[in-house]
Amino acid sequence: MIKALVFDAYGTLFDVRSVQGRCEEVFPGHGSELTGLWRTKQLEYTWLRSLMGRYEDFWQVTQDGLVVACRSVGLAPSQDQIDYLMQAYLTLDPFPEIAAALDALGDIPCSLLSNGTPKMLASVVRNTKLDGRFQHILSVDEVRIYKPSPVVYRLAEDRLGIRREHIGFVSANVWDVAGGKTFGFQAYWLNRQDSPVEVLGVKPDRIIRSAMELTSVMA
Amino acid sequence: MIKALVFDAYGTLFDVRSVQGRCEEVFPGHGSELTGLWRTKQLEYTWLRSLMGRYEDFWQVTQDGLVVACRSVGLAPSQDQIDYLMQAYLTLDPFPEIAAALDALGDIPCSLLSNGTPKMLASVVRNTKLDGRFQHILSVDEVRIYKPSPVVYRLAEDRLGIRREHIGFVSANVWDVAGGKTFGFQAYWLNRQDSPVEVLGVKPDRIIRSAMELTSVMA
Numbered sequence: 156m157i158k159a160l161v162f163d164a165y166g167t168l169f170d171v172r173s174v175q176g177r178c179e180e181v182f183p184g185h186g187s188e189l190t191g192l193w194r195t196k197q198l199e200y201t202w203l204r205s206l207m208g209r210y211e212d213f214w215q216v217t218q219d220g221l222v223v224a225c226r227s228v229g230l231a232p233s234q235d236q237i238d239y240l241m242q243a244y245l246t247l248d249p250f251p252e253i254a255a256a257l258d259a260l261g262d263i264p265c266s267l268l269s270n271g272t273p274k275m276l277a278s279v280v281r282n283t284k285l286d287g288r289f290q291h292i293l294s295v296d297e298v299r300i301y302k303p304s305p306v307v308y309r310l311a312e313d314r315l316g317i318r319r320e321h322i323g324f325v326s327a328n329v330w331d332v333a334g335g336k337t338f339g340f341q342a343y344w345l346n347r348q349d350s351p352v353e354v355l356g357v358k359p360d361r362i363i364r365s366a367m368e369l370t371s372v373m374a
Numbered sequence: 375m376i377k378a379l380v381f382d383a384y385g386t387l388f389d390v391r392s393v394q395g396r397c398e399e400v401f402p403g404h405g406s407e408l409t410g411l412w413r414t415k416q417l418e419y420t421w422l423r424s425l426m427g428r429y430e431d432f433w434q435v436t437q438d439g440l441v442v443a444c445r446s447v448g449l450a451p452s453q454d455q456i457d458y459l460m461q462a463y464l465t466l467d468p469f470p471e472i473a474a475a476l477d478a479l480g481d482i483p484c485s486l487l488s489n490g491t492p493k494m495l496a497s498v499v500r501n502t503k504l505d506g507r508f509q510h511i512l513s514v515d516e517v518r519i520y521k522p523s524p525v526v527y528r529l530a531e532d533r534l535g536i537r538r539e540h541i542g543f544v545s546a547n548v549w550d551v552a553g554g555k556t557f558g559f560q561a562y563w564l565n566r567q568d569s570p571v572e573v574l575g576v577k578p579d580r581i582i583r584s585a586m587e588l589t590s591v592m593a
Contacts, residue, residue, distance in 0.1 A: 200572075202418075202425060203421065203574060204575070206520075219573035219574075220573075302425075303422060303425050330418075334422075334425070334426050351442060351445035354439075355422060355423065355438075356428050357428070
Protein backbone atom coordinates (compact mmCIF):
# COMPACT_ATOMS: atom_id res chain seq x y z
CA MET A 156 0.00 0.00 0.00
CA ILE A 157 2.60 2.59 1.10
CA LYS A 158 5.31 2.78 -1.56
CA ALA A 159 7.45 5.60 -0.16
CA LEU A 160 7.92 7.72 2.93
CA VAL A 161 8.30 11.48 2.89
CA PHE A 162 9.75 13.15 5.97
CA ASP A 163 9.51 16.68 7.22
CA ALA A 164 12.93 18.00 8.25
CA TYR A 165 12.88 20.68 10.97
CA GLY A 166 11.54 19.38 14.25
CA THR A 167 11.10 15.89 12.76
CA LEU A 168 14.60 14.73 11.76
CA PHE A 169 16.54 17.71 13.06
CA ASP A 170 16.03 19.21 16.48
CA VAL A 171 15.32 22.93 16.15
CA ARG A 172 15.86 23.27 19.88
CA SER A 173 19.53 22.54 19.36
CA VAL A 174 19.99 26.25 18.53
CA GLN A 175 19.58 26.89 22.25
CA GLY A 176 23.27 26.42 23.00
CA ARG A 177 24.34 29.24 20.70
CA CYS A 178 21.44 31.43 21.85
CA GLU A 179 22.52 31.02 25.46
CA GLU A 180 26.17 31.59 24.54
CA VAL A 181 25.42 34.87 22.72
CA PHE A 182 22.69 36.08 25.10
CA PRO A 183 23.26 34.47 28.50
CA GLY A 184 20.03 33.89 30.40
CA HIS A 185 17.92 34.17 27.24
CA GLY A 186 18.73 30.86 25.53
CA SER A 187 15.53 28.99 26.24
CA GLU A 188 13.15 31.92 25.76
CA LEU A 189 14.85 33.02 22.55
CA THR A 190 14.82 29.49 21.12
CA GLY A 191 11.06 29.22 21.59
CA LEU A 192 10.27 32.70 20.26
CA TRP A 193 12.57 32.26 17.28
CA ARG A 194 10.78 29.08 16.18
CA THR A 195 7.34 30.65 16.79
CA LYS A 196 8.13 33.71 14.69
CA GLN A 197 9.81 31.69 11.97
CA LEU A 198 6.67 29.59 11.50
CA GLU A 199 4.27 32.54 11.80
CA TYR A 200 6.19 34.32 9.07
CA THR A 201 5.98 31.32 6.73
CA TRP A 202 2.19 31.24 7.17
CA LEU A 203 1.68 35.00 6.93
CA ARG A 204 3.93 35.44 3.90
CA SER A 205 2.22 32.53 2.16
CA LEU A 206 -1.22 34.03 2.78
CA MET A 207 -0.13 37.50 1.64
CA GLY A 208 1.72 36.16 -1.39
CA ARG A 209 5.03 37.66 -0.18
CA TYR A 210 7.34 34.65 -0.36
CA GLU A 211 10.90 35.00 0.83
CA ASP A 212 13.04 31.93 1.28
CA PHE A 213 13.42 30.09 4.57
CA TRP A 214 16.91 31.41 5.24
CA GLN A 215 15.55 34.96 5.11
CA VAL A 216 12.41 34.14 7.08
CA THR A 217 14.45 32.34 9.73
CA GLN A 218 16.73 35.36 10.03
CA ASP A 219 13.75 37.73 10.22
CA GLY A 220 12.23 35.52 12.91
CA LEU A 221 15.45 35.65 14.90
CA VAL A 222 15.66 39.43 14.68
CA VAL A 223 12.09 39.98 15.84
CA ALA A 224 12.43 37.34 18.58
CA CYS A 225 15.46 39.24 19.90
CA ARG A 226 13.67 42.58 19.75
CA SER A 227 10.63 41.23 21.52
CA VAL A 228 12.77 40.47 24.58
CA GLY A 229 14.65 43.74 24.39
CA LEU A 230 17.81 42.47 22.69
CA ALA A 231 19.46 44.25 19.76
CA PRO A 232 21.69 41.69 18.01
CA SER A 233 24.59 42.81 15.83
CA GLN A 234 24.89 41.41 12.31
CA ASP A 235 27.80 39.27 13.50
CA GLN A 236 25.66 37.80 16.25
CA ILE A 237 22.83 37.12 13.79
CA ASP A 238 25.23 35.42 11.39
CA TYR A 239 26.67 33.27 14.18
CA LEU A 240 23.21 32.24 15.42
CA MET A 241 22.00 31.49 11.89
CA GLN A 242 24.86 29.02 11.43
CA ALA A 243 23.16 26.95 14.12
CA TYR A 244 20.50 26.07 11.55
CA LEU A 245 23.09 24.38 9.39
CA THR A 246 24.37 22.23 12.22
CA LEU A 247 21.19 21.18 14.01
CA ASP A 248 21.39 17.91 15.93
CA PRO A 249 19.53 14.99 14.43
CA PHE A 250 17.07 13.32 16.79
CA PRO A 251 18.98 10.36 18.24
CA GLU A 252 16.94 7.52 16.69
CA ILE A 253 16.85 8.86 13.11
CA ALA A 254 19.83 7.05 11.55
CA ALA A 255 18.79 3.69 13.06
CA ALA A 256 15.16 4.23 12.05
CA LEU A 257 16.17 4.90 8.44
CA ASP A 258 18.35 1.78 8.50
CA ALA A 259 15.48 -0.29 9.85
CA LEU A 260 13.23 0.82 6.99
CA GLY A 261 15.45 -1.07 4.57
CA ASP A 262 14.42 -0.71 0.95
CA ILE A 263 11.52 1.69 1.44
CA PRO A 264 12.40 4.86 -0.47
CA CYS A 265 12.61 7.88 1.84
CA SER A 266 12.55 11.54 0.81
CA LEU A 267 12.56 14.94 2.48
CA LEU A 268 9.93 17.64 1.94
CA SER A 269 10.84 20.79 3.80
CA ASN A 270 10.36 24.54 4.14
CA GLY A 271 14.16 24.84 4.11
CA THR A 272 16.12 26.12 1.15
CA PRO A 273 18.07 23.56 -0.91
CA LYS A 274 21.30 24.95 0.54
CA MET A 275 20.09 24.74 4.15
CA LEU A 276 18.87 21.19 3.62
CA ALA A 277 22.07 20.05 1.90
CA SER A 278 24.11 21.47 4.80
CA VAL A 279 22.10 19.97 7.61
CA VAL A 280 21.89 16.57 5.90
CA ARG A 281 25.65 16.55 5.32
CA ASN A 282 26.45 17.76 8.83
CA THR A 283 24.27 15.07 10.39
CA LYS A 284 25.86 12.40 8.19
CA LEU A 285 22.55 11.51 6.56
CA ASP A 286 23.93 11.98 3.02
CA GLY A 287 22.71 9.39 0.59
CA ARG A 288 19.79 8.36 2.76
CA PHE A 289 17.18 10.25 0.76
CA GLN A 290 15.92 9.64 -2.74
CA HIS A 291 14.68 13.22 -3.10
CA ILE A 292 15.40 16.32 -1.03
CA LEU A 293 12.52 18.61 -1.93
CA SER A 294 12.30 22.27 -0.93
CA VAL A 295 9.27 24.56 -1.00
CA ASP A 296 11.63 27.04 -2.64
CA GLU A 297 10.62 25.48 -5.98
CA VAL A 298 6.98 26.46 -5.50
CA ARG A 299 7.49 29.62 -3.43
CA ILE A 300 4.81 28.96 -0.86
CA TYR A 301 5.12 27.27 2.53
CA LYS A 302 3.45 24.36 4.27
CA PRO A 303 0.61 23.61 4.85
CA SER A 304 -0.38 24.81 1.37
CA PRO A 305 -1.40 21.83 -0.78
CA VAL A 306 0.94 23.16 -3.47
CA VAL A 307 3.85 21.96 -1.31
CA TYR A 308 2.58 18.42 -0.79
CA ARG A 309 1.76 18.15 -4.49
CA LEU A 310 5.44 18.78 -5.22
CA ALA A 311 6.26 15.48 -3.49
CA GLU A 312 3.54 13.56 -5.32
CA ASP A 313 4.73 14.94 -8.65
CA ARG A 314 8.42 14.40 -8.03
CA LEU A 315 8.10 10.91 -6.57
CA GLY A 316 5.69 9.92 -9.32
CA ILE A 317 3.61 8.03 -6.75
CA ARG A 318 -0.05 8.72 -6.09
CA ARG A 319 -0.67 10.57 -2.83
CA GLU A 320 -2.57 7.75 -1.12
CA HIS A 321 0.49 5.54 -1.50
CA ILE A 322 2.80 8.01 0.22
CA GLY A 323 3.34 7.95 3.98
CA PHE A 324 4.10 11.43 5.31
CA VAL A 325 5.97 11.75 8.60
CA SER A 326 6.11 14.97 10.57
CA ALA A 327 6.50 15.98 14.20
CA ASN A 328 4.67 19.23 13.42
CA VAL A 329 1.02 18.36 13.86
CA TRP A 330 -0.20 21.22 11.63
CA ASP A 331 2.08 19.80 8.90
CA VAL A 332 0.51 16.37 9.43
CA ALA A 333 -2.90 18.06 9.02
CA GLY A 334 -1.72 19.65 5.78
CA GLY A 335 -0.38 16.36 4.44
CA LYS A 336 -3.53 14.49 5.44
CA THR A 337 -5.74 17.18 3.87
CA PHE A 338 -3.78 16.78 0.66
CA GLY A 339 -4.35 13.03 0.71
CA PHE A 340 -1.20 11.42 2.11
CA GLN A 341 -1.25 8.73 4.76
CA ALA A 342 -0.14 11.00 7.58
CA TYR A 343 1.89 9.92 10.59
CA TRP A 344 2.39 12.24 13.51
CA LEU A 345 5.69 11.78 15.29
CA ASN A 346 4.56 13.03 18.70
CA ARG A 347 7.73 12.65 20.77
CA GLN A 348 6.57 14.85 23.62
CA ASP A 349 2.99 13.68 24.11
CA SER A 350 1.62 17.04 22.93
CA PRO A 351 -2.12 17.60 22.64
CA VAL A 352 -3.39 17.16 19.09
CA GLU A 353 -4.29 20.41 17.36
CA VAL A 354 -7.97 20.92 16.49
CA LEU A 355 -7.83 21.46 12.74
CA GLY A 356 -10.66 19.26 11.50
CA VAL A 357 -8.47 16.36 10.43
CA LYS A 358 -6.76 13.57 12.34
CA PRO A 359 -3.42 11.81 11.76
CA ASP A 360 -3.69 8.26 10.43
CA ARG A 361 -1.18 7.13 13.02
CA ILE A 362 0.49 8.67 16.05
CA ILE A 363 3.96 7.38 16.92
CA ARG A 364 6.39 8.31 19.68
CA SER A 365 9.63 7.51 17.87
CA ALA A 366 10.71 7.13 14.25
CA MET A 367 11.66 3.55 15.20
CA GLU A 368 7.94 2.72 15.18
CA LEU A 369 7.76 3.36 11.43
CA THR A 370 8.85 -0.19 10.64
CA SER A 371 5.76 -1.55 12.40
CA VAL A 372 3.55 1.09 10.73
CA MET A 373 4.87 -0.14 7.37
CA ALA A 374 4.56 -3.84 8.23
CA MET B 375 -7.18 61.46 -0.57
CA ILE B 376 -8.56 59.06 2.09
CA LYS B 377 -12.30 58.73 1.58
CA ALA B 378 -13.11 56.11 4.20
CA LEU B 379 -11.60 54.27 7.13
CA VAL B 380 -11.81 50.54 7.65
CA PHE B 381 -11.10 49.15 11.12
CA ASP B 382 -10.07 45.74 12.26
CA ALA B 383 -12.18 44.61 15.24
CA TYR B 384 -10.43 42.18 17.62
CA GLY B 385 -7.46 43.72 19.35
CA THR B 386 -8.08 47.05 17.59
CA LEU B 387 -11.53 48.23 18.77
CA PHE B 388 -12.22 45.41 21.22
CA ASP B 389 -9.75 44.20 23.80
CA VAL B 390 -9.25 40.44 23.41
CA ARG B 391 -7.45 40.43 26.74
CA SER B 392 -10.75 41.20 28.45
CA VAL B 393 -11.50 37.46 28.37
CA GLN B 394 -8.96 37.13 31.16
CA GLY B 395 -11.50 37.78 33.91
CA ARG B 396 -13.64 34.80 32.95
CA CYS B 397 -10.56 32.62 32.33
CA GLU B 398 -9.30 33.36 35.84
CA GLU B 399 -12.77 32.82 37.31
CA VAL B 400 -13.15 29.38 35.68
CA PHE B 401 -9.52 28.30 36.06
CA PRO B 402 -8.01 30.19 39.01
CA GLY B 403 -4.30 30.84 38.55
CA HIS B 404 -4.45 30.23 34.78
CA GLY B 405 -6.22 33.43 33.62
CA SER B 406 -3.26 35.25 32.13
CA GLU B 407 -1.54 32.22 30.58
CA LEU B 408 -4.80 30.90 29.11
CA THR B 409 -5.71 34.30 27.65
CA GLY B 410 -2.43 34.51 25.77
CA LEU B 411 -2.47 30.91 24.55
CA TRP B 412 -6.11 31.16 23.46
CA ARG B 413 -5.40 34.17 21.27
CA THR B 414 -2.24 32.58 19.85
CA LYS B 415 -4.03 29.35 18.91
CA GLN B 416 -7.06 31.21 17.53
CA LEU B 417 -4.86 33.17 15.13
CA GLU B 418 -2.67 30.19 14.20
CA TYR B 419 -5.78 28.23 13.30
CA THR B 420 -7.08 31.02 11.04
CA TRP B 421 -3.77 31.01 9.15
CA LEU B 422 -3.42 27.24 8.97
CA ARG B 423 -7.02 26.62 7.92
CA SER B 424 -6.73 29.32 5.27
CA LEU B 425 -3.57 27.78 3.85
CA MET B 426 -5.02 24.27 3.87
CA GLY B 427 -8.35 25.38 2.43
CA ARG B 428 -10.26 24.08 5.48
CA TYR B 429 -12.31 27.12 6.45
CA GLU B 430 -14.46 26.99 9.56
CA ASP B 431 -16.01 30.17 10.92
CA PHE B 432 -14.39 32.27 13.63
CA TRP B 433 -16.77 31.10 16.34
CA GLN B 434 -15.66 27.52 15.72
CA VAL B 435 -11.98 28.42 15.37
CA THR B 436 -12.10 30.50 18.55
CA GLN B 437 -13.66 27.59 20.41
CA ASP B 438 -11.09 25.16 18.99
CA GLY B 439 -8.33 27.54 20.05
CA LEU B 440 -9.73 27.67 23.57
CA VAL B 441 -9.94 23.88 23.84
CA VAL B 442 -6.36 23.34 22.70
CA ALA B 443 -5.09 26.20 24.87
CA CYS B 444 -6.69 24.52 27.89
CA ARG B 445 -5.24 21.12 26.99
CA SER B 446 -1.78 22.53 26.48
CA VAL B 447 -1.71 23.62 30.14
CA GLY B 448 -3.24 20.38 31.37
CA LEU B 449 -6.84 21.59 31.79
CA ALA B 450 -9.86 19.61 30.57
CA PRO B 451 -12.75 22.08 30.29
CA SER B 452 -16.36 20.86 30.34
CA GLN B 453 -18.73 21.99 27.57
CA ASP B 454 -20.43 24.31 30.08
CA GLN B 455 -17.09 25.93 30.90
CA ILE B 456 -16.30 26.31 27.19
CA ASP B 457 -19.71 27.86 26.54
CA TYR B 458 -19.26 30.29 29.43
CA LEU B 459 -15.78 31.32 28.30
CA MET B 460 -16.91 31.74 24.68
CA GLN B 461 -19.56 34.22 25.81
CA ALA B 462 -16.66 36.48 26.77
CA TYR B 463 -16.05 37.04 23.06
CA LEU B 464 -19.50 38.63 22.71
CA THR B 465 -18.90 41.05 25.54
CA LEU B 466 -15.30 42.16 25.02
CA ASP B 467 -14.41 45.57 26.40
CA PRO B 468 -13.88 48.30 23.83
CA PHE B 469 -10.56 50.10 24.12
CA PRO B 470 -11.33 53.23 26.16
CA GLU B 471 -10.68 55.85 23.48
CA ILE B 472 -12.69 54.23 20.67
CA ALA B 473 -16.07 55.99 21.05
CA ALA B 474 -14.42 59.41 21.37
CA ALA B 475 -12.09 58.70 18.45
CA LEU B 476 -15.01 57.75 16.19
CA ASP B 477 -16.82 60.94 17.30
CA ALA B 478 -13.77 63.05 16.51
CA LEU B 479 -13.62 61.63 12.97
CA GLY B 480 -16.91 63.38 12.18
CA ASP B 481 -18.23 62.67 8.69
CA ILE B 482 -15.55 60.24 7.58
CA PRO B 483 -17.28 56.93 6.84
CA CYS B 484 -16.01 54.16 9.07
CA SER B 485 -16.47 50.41 8.51
CA LEU B 486 -15.38 47.16 10.15
CA LEU B 487 -13.52 44.36 8.40
CA SER B 488 -13.05 41.39 10.67
CA ASN B 489 -12.36 37.69 10.97
CA GLY B 490 -15.43 37.51 13.25
CA THR B 491 -18.73 36.01 12.14
CA PRO B 492 -21.58 38.44 11.42
CA LYS B 493 -23.29 37.28 14.61
CA MET B 494 -20.17 37.74 16.77
CA LEU B 495 -19.61 41.21 15.33
CA ALA B 496 -23.23 42.30 15.75
CA SER B 497 -23.11 41.18 19.40
CA VAL B 498 -19.86 42.85 20.33
CA VAL B 499 -20.80 46.09 18.56
CA ARG B 500 -24.17 46.19 20.33
CA ASN B 501 -22.70 45.27 23.70
CA THR B 502 -20.10 48.02 23.43
CA LYS B 503 -22.77 50.55 22.40
CA LEU B 504 -21.10 51.20 19.05
CA ASP B 505 -24.30 50.46 17.08
CA GLY B 506 -24.84 52.84 14.21
CA ARG B 507 -21.20 53.94 14.11
CA PHE B 508 -20.25 51.81 11.12
CA GLN B 509 -21.34 52.10 7.52
CA HIS B 510 -20.44 48.47 6.80
CA ILE B 511 -19.72 45.58 9.13
CA LEU B 512 -17.86 43.13 6.91
CA SER B 513 -16.99 39.58 7.87
CA VAL B 514 -14.53 37.20 6.23
CA ASP B 515 -17.33 34.65 6.52
CA GLU B 516 -18.54 35.89 3.13
CA VAL B 517 -15.30 34.87 1.44
CA ARG B 518 -14.41 31.88 3.68
CA ILE B 519 -10.75 32.70 4.08
CA TYR B 520 -9.01 34.68 6.82
CA LYS B 521 -6.71 37.67 6.98
CA PRO B 522 -4.11 38.39 5.69
CA SER B 523 -5.35 36.87 2.41
CA PRO B 524 -5.87 39.64 -0.16
CA VAL B 525 -9.34 38.16 -0.81
CA VAL B 526 -10.41 39.61 2.53
CA TYR B 527 -9.19 43.15 1.91
CA ARG B 528 -10.73 43.08 -1.57
CA LEU B 529 -14.11 42.50 0.08
CA ALA B 530 -13.83 45.95 1.69
CA GLU B 531 -12.80 47.64 -1.55
CA ASP B 532 -15.70 46.01 -3.39
CA ARG B 533 -18.31 46.70 -0.77
CA LEU B 534 -17.28 50.29 -0.08
CA GLY B 535 -17.01 50.99 -3.80
CA ILE B 536 -13.85 53.02 -3.13
CA ARG B 537 -10.49 52.29 -4.69
CA ARG B 538 -8.01 50.71 -2.32
CA GLU B 539 -5.56 53.61 -2.30
CA HIS B 540 -8.32 55.87 -0.98
CA ILE B 541 -9.07 53.60 1.96
CA GLY B 542 -7.29 54.01 5.29
CA PHE B 543 -7.01 50.67 7.10
CA VAL B 544 -6.53 50.68 10.86
CA SER B 545 -5.38 47.64 12.80
CA ALA B 546 -3.52 46.95 16.02
CA ASN B 547 -2.41 43.61 14.60
CA VAL B 548 0.77 44.39 12.72
CA TRP B 549 0.48 41.34 10.45
CA ASP B 550 -3.00 42.57 9.49
CA VAL B 551 -1.50 45.98 8.70
CA ALA B 552 1.03 44.18 6.50
CA GLY B 553 -1.81 42.36 4.73
CA GLY B 554 -3.77 45.58 4.17
CA LYS B 555 -0.68 47.41 2.94
CA THR B 556 0.25 44.54 0.61
CA PHE B 557 -3.25 44.73 -0.84
CA GLY B 558 -2.88 48.45 -1.44
CA PHE B 559 -4.62 50.26 1.39
CA GLN B 560 -3.08 53.15 3.25
CA ALA B 561 -2.24 51.17 6.36
CA TYR B 562 -2.11 52.56 9.88
CA TRP B 563 -0.72 50.50 12.72
CA LEU B 564 -2.33 51.21 16.07
CA ASN B 565 0.61 50.22 18.24
CA ARG B 566 -0.71 50.85 21.75
CA GLN B 567 1.98 48.88 23.54
CA ASP B 568 5.10 49.99 21.72
CA SER B 569 5.60 46.51 20.24
CA PRO B 570 8.46 45.82 17.83
CA VAL B 571 7.37 45.92 14.19
CA GLU B 572 7.16 42.51 12.54
CA VAL B 573 9.61 41.82 9.71
CA LEU B 574 7.29 40.97 6.84
CA GLY B 575 8.78 42.98 3.99
CA VAL B 576 6.30 45.84 4.18
CA LYS B 577 6.00 48.84 6.47
CA PRO B 578 2.90 50.62 7.84
CA ASP B 579 2.23 54.05 6.33
CA ARG B 580 1.71 55.47 9.80
CA ILE B 581 2.20 54.23 13.33
CA ILE B 582 -0.11 55.68 15.97
CA ARG B 583 -0.39 55.05 19.70
CA SER B 584 -4.09 55.80 20.11
CA ALA B 585 -7.12 55.90 17.83
CA MET B 586 -7.44 59.57 18.85
CA GLU B 587 -4.47 60.28 16.55
CA LEU B 588 -6.53 59.32 13.49
CA THR B 589 -7.98 62.82 13.22
CA SER B 590 -4.49 64.22 12.66
CA VAL B 591 -3.62 61.41 10.24
CA MET B 592 -6.72 62.38 8.23
CA ALA B 593 -6.10 66.14 8.42
